[in-house]
Amino acid sequence: MIHTRGLTRHFRVKGEVVEAVRGIDIDVEEGELVAFLGPNGAGKSTSLRMLTTLLPPTAGTAIVAGCDIRTDPLGARRRIGYIGQGRGSGDQFRVRDELVFQGRFHGLSRAAARRRADELLATLGLEAVATRVASTLSGGQRRRLDIALGLMHRPELLFLDEPATGLDPHNRANLWEHIRRLREEHGTTIFLTTHYLDEADTMAERVMIIDHGRVIADDTPERLKADLAGDRITVTVGKGEAARAAEIAARIPTAHEITTGRQAPDAAGPAAAAPGRPDEGADTVTFRVKNGPAVLPELVRALDAAELWTVAAEVRRPTLDDVFLALTGRSLRESDQEGA
Amino acid sequence: MTTTTATAVTAPGPLGRAGNFLREVGLVFAREISPELRVPIGLILGMLQPLVFLVLFGPLLGGMPGLGGSHWQWFVPGILVMIGMFGTGAAGYGVLVEAGGGSLERVLVTPLSRAAMLIGRTLKEALTLLVQGALITLLMAPFGLRIHVAGVAAGLALLVVVGVGVGSLSFALALAVKRSPSLFWAVQQFAQFPLLLTSGVLLPVEAGPAWLAAVSRFNPFTYVVDAERALFAGDLAAPAAGYGALAAAAIAAIGLALGIRGMRRATL
Ligand SMILES: Nc1ncnc2c1ncn2[C@@H]1O[C@H](COP(=O)(O)OP(=O)(O)OP(=O)(O)O)[C@@H](O)[C@H]1O
Ligand SMILES: [Mg+2]
Numbered sequence: 001m002i003h004t005r006g007l008t009r010h011f012r013v014k015g016e017v018v019e020a021v022r023g024i025d026i027d028v029e030e031g032e033l034v035a036f037l038g039p040n041g042a043g044k045s046t047s048l049r050m051l052t053t054l055l056p057p058t059a060g061t062a063i064v065a066g067c068d069i070r071t072d073p074l075g076a077r078r079r080i081g082y083i084g085q086g087r088g089s090g091d092q093f094r095v096r097d098e099l100v101f102q103g104r105f106h107g108l109s110r111a112a113a114r115r116r117a118d119e120l121l122a123t124l125g126l127e128a129v130a131t132r133v134a135s136t137l138s139g140g141q142r143r144r145l146d147i148a149l150g151l152m153h154r155p156e157l158l159f160l161d162e163p164a165t166g167l168d169p170h171n172r173a174n175l176w177e178h179i180r181r182l183r184e185e186h187g188t189t190i191f192l193t194t195h196y197l198d199e200a201d202t203m204a205e206r207v208m209i210i211d212h213g214r215v216i217a218d219d220t221p222e223r224l225k226a227d228l229a230g231d232r233i234t235v236t237v238g239k240g241e242a243a244r245a246a247e248i249a250a251r252i253p254t255a256h257e258i259t260t261g262r263q264a265p266d267a268a269g270p271a272a273a274a275p276g277r278p279d280e281g282a283d284t285v286t287f288r289v290k291n292g293p294a295v296l297p298e299l300v301r302a303l304d305a306a307e308l309w310t311v312a313a314e315v316r317r318p319t320l321d322d323v324f325l326a327l328t329g330r331s332l333r334e335s336d337q338e339g340a
Numbered sequence: 341m342t343t344t345t346a347t348a349v350t351a352p353g354p355l356g357r358a359g360n361f362l363r364e365v366g367l368v369f370a371r372e373i374s375p376e377l378r379v380p381i382g383l384i385l386g387m388l389q390p391l392v393f394l395v396l397f398g399p400l401l402g403g404m405p406g407l408g409g410s411h412w413q414w415f416v417p418g419i420l421v422m423i424g425m426f427g428t429g430a431a432g433y434g435v436l437v438e439a440g441g442g443s444l445e446r447v448l449v450t451p452l453s454r455a456a457m458l459i460g461r462t463l464k465e466a467l468t469l470l471v472q473g474a475l476i477t478l479l480m481a482p483f484g485l486r487i488h489v490a491g492v493a494a495g496l497a498l499l500v501v502v503g504v505g506v507g508s509l510s511f512a513l514a515l516a517v518k519r520s521p522s523l524f525w526a527v528q529q530f531a532q533f534p535l536l537l538t539s540g541v542l543l544p545v546e547a548g549p550a551w552l553a554a555v556s557r558f559n560p561f562t563y564v565v566d567a568e569r570a571l572f573a574g575d576l577a578a579p580a581a582g583y584g585a586l587a588a589a590a591i592a593a594i595g596l597a598l599g600i601r602g603m604r605r606a607t608l
Contacts, residue, residue, distance in 0.1 A: 052449050053449065054445060054448060054449060054607060055607050056607060074451055077449055077450060077451045078451045080449070082445075082446065082449040084442050084445050084446060085442070086440075086441055086442020086443075086445065087441045087442045087443065088442055088443055088445075088446035089443055089446075090438060090441070090443040091437070091441065092375040093371070093374065093375060094374070097371070097374055101367060101370075101371045102446075102450070104367050105364075105367060105447065105450040105451070105452045106450055106451065107451065133375070146442075146446075149446060150446075
């Protein structure tokens with residue numbers, strides 16, 4: 001459905017070259033749901049603009065829905081839907097009119113466009129505002145209108161640039177429900193960008209992480225997390241015993257990034273102190289490991305055997321942010337803020 | 341493509357490619373005109389400036405020599421061209437707003453022909469100008485503007501041709517300035533005022549120094565203004581009308597060529 005090789009886009013801003021997208025290779029097959037994840041300015045929108053024929057690439061090739069975007073942009077436009085990052089509707093147009101015109105721009109007959117518009121107004125909860133002009137809509141209503149506009153012609157390949165931005169949790173869930181149904185009922189291929197970590201994690205079957213214009217990882221969220229980040233185990237042991245506990249942890253084959261820390265008295269509540277001992281604080285050992293839940297009992301037994309008291313133990317499954325951190329040394333959350 | 345989701349892939353209709361193109365122009369035009377039909381704000385705004393000139397400047401021409409019989413007969417046809425230059429010339433701003441918001445981008449990803457996007461918008465501007473011109477003409481009739489029906493009709497038709505050109509040029513400019521409204525207005529004003537002042541809309545250029553009259557001969561709008569005056573005087577066979585038609589056609593041809601080129605190359 002999407003095949004790119006060395007797709008590149010540079011911008012010239014005040015005599016300086018901005019390398020927005022630096023030679024990305026993408027292969028998305030029919031029916032896939034792929035999330036493009038990356039911080040602000042990573043090159044997500046620029047990539048999408050090239051794939052949707054809005055922006056000619058500086059270098060590289062892209063075949064989208066079977067059409068070369070350089071030689072047959074019209075063919076690609078017929079087959080794709082695009083929901084951009086901005087507002088797709090014009091301020092002074094009525095909601096339903098915009099939908100009907102969009103359908104007719106895609107070659108639907110007037111009757112078919114009206115039927116489809118009413119269908120989408122209903123599914124996206126916009127019936128009540130159908131005759132209002134777009135500028136009077138709330139941000140979330142407007143976003144839903146954008147989404148309806150992109151779906152009017154039932155494209156076989158749908159691009160969405162930050163679709164959930166501005167939606168409340170209820171409408172976000174609705175949107176995802178709708179996207180899931182599109183795939184199940186019509187086999188629509190979906191390529192979306194997001195910087196919501198949880199969204200990419202739970203919804204996408206495949207995540208491509210992009211940073212500074214390059215794809216730095218591409219896999220299922222589960223495998224990315226398992227391979228690149230791993231689970232994080234934190235054990236709390238008695239005061240002064242961190243070093244020995246760390247030694248024991250280091251014997252676990254996949255353990256890495258072992259660090260030790262100290263908890264002040266009371267910091268972790270009553271559990272931090274062993275029964276019958278004064279609360280004098282505790283030490284912690286934190287490390288990453290594969291398959292944490294299976295490793296933890298083993299570790300506790302080993303600590304026991306070494307006569308070390310385990311006060312508390314915790315396994316945290318990784319998030320995609322941990323993956324990004326492992327890959328770039330930066331947190332996606334921090335990157336977002338500095339970019340925004 | 342084994343799925344049947346793409347119901348919208350357009351097959352050339354019974355009318356073929358040309359028919360489809362006209363259909364697309366019609367759609368773009370219909371979309372653009374729909375808000376104006378509800379609240380004709382563009383129509384009204386475009387008429388404010390010429391009305392100011394008619395009310396506050398027109399009377400000053402009362403005793404001027406060289407204007408023929410009634411000074412309105414001389415001034416009103418020029419004012420119509422001025423609406424075209426200023427009102428229609430500002431049309432591109434709408435495209436800038438669309439580009440900034442994201443709706444232009446959305447439409448650019450549809451299979452709609454880029455030329456149809458430009459022509460449909462231009463026709464809406466030309467129609468607006470026609471209505472404005474007709475309204476001003478009717479409004480001025482009670483003040484001594486004589487209405488030669490055939491002449492006025494020909495004059496308004498000429499105005500529409502100019503409107504197509506100026507509207508397209510304005511869109512071309514908007515697409516060229518890449519989302520910078522200040523650059524758009526700067527270029528627009530820089531072009532408009534010299535064109536207006538040397539076209540003889542406000543005062544007869546012949547009354548000025550010879551160099552100014554010579555400069556005005558290089559301004560295509562001069563010929564259009566002269567033609568409008570001849571046509572409004574009922575003189576359909578005047579040579580000036582022919583030169584004006586040529587100038588208007590040239591403005592329209594250049595405008596459309598640049599506008600369509602701009603729309604085809606539009607990248608956002
Ligand atoms: N039209 C343009 N002119 C100049 N530079 C641009 C243009 N569009 C994008 N850029 C630059 O290219 C880089 C990538 O931008 P892009 O919009 O693709 O990022 P993004 O990943 O979509 O970010 P966000 O999460 O903020 O939407 C940025 O540094 C941006 O400033
Ligand atoms: Mg973006």
